[in-house]
């Protein structure tokens with residue numbers, strides 16, 4: 347077993363997850379595909395093999411602390427990129443019905459190859475902006491769980507993600523050190539969209555510090571006006587105007603990738 351795989355298996359065990367042999371094989375194939383595609387298209391910043399297994403695969407599995415994934419049926423991952431956190435979650439929780447929505451065509455082609463190579467049944471990718479997909483009645487208010495990693499600042503993640511949730515469903519935002527500041531900026535978006543903060547799970551592991559899973563629960567139907575049309579949530583985040591909105595907006599752009 348490679349050192350990367352050893353770290354993944356040990357880290358997952360601390361989360362109460364057993365990565366069985368057939369799951370390890372899938373992680374191995376997934377890692378090979380990422381390495382090979384990464385030479386052609388920009389998928390992830392790869393320092394070394396260990397970094398892929400811990401900072402990406404293990405990091406993704408921390409979502410399991412955000413809500414009871416065993417009780418989740420439909421899960422939507424917005425802006426999956428190379429497949430995080432959706433693919434590691436699907437490998438370890440095979441019962442999940444997973445949809446990945448991704449706006450870049452090349453990344454969607456990569457994700458389709460991953461689904462085929464790993465034989466991930468009940469997992470598909472949609473090439474679309476999430477703002478548009480959220481208008482589709484087959485997707486709007488139909489998911490038990492929505493995940494987002496390195497997608498955007500928190501008020502933007504809320505506007506993109508909450509419309510997909512059923513009442514009682516969870517939005518899991520994977521965030522870095524700026525979490526308190528971003529939460530402070532999210533009060534207005536939370537009240538407009540009808541969600542409440544359920545819990546913040548801080549975590550660290552070797553090579554990663556200051557990480558958080560932020561879990562929200564949807565309490566009310568989302569007004570039809572949200573999300574606004576493609577690009578607007580990012581350009582004009584849901585902040586209450588007149589209290590330094592513009593200054594906050596500029597700062598939020600810096601926080602988007604954490």
Ligand SMILES: C[S@@+](CC[C@H](N)C(=O)[O-])C[C@H]1O[C@@H](n2cnc3c(N)ncnc32)[C@H](O)[C@@H]1O
Nearest residue numbers: 425426427430447448449450474475476495496
């Ligand atoms: C920084 S990458 C993060 C990818 C992955 N979640 C990860 O953690 O490595 C953000 C991804 O979200 C996609 N994206 C950004 N806005 C989107 C939107 N509104 N709808 C769908 N995909 C979007 C981008 O194309 C990009 O692949």
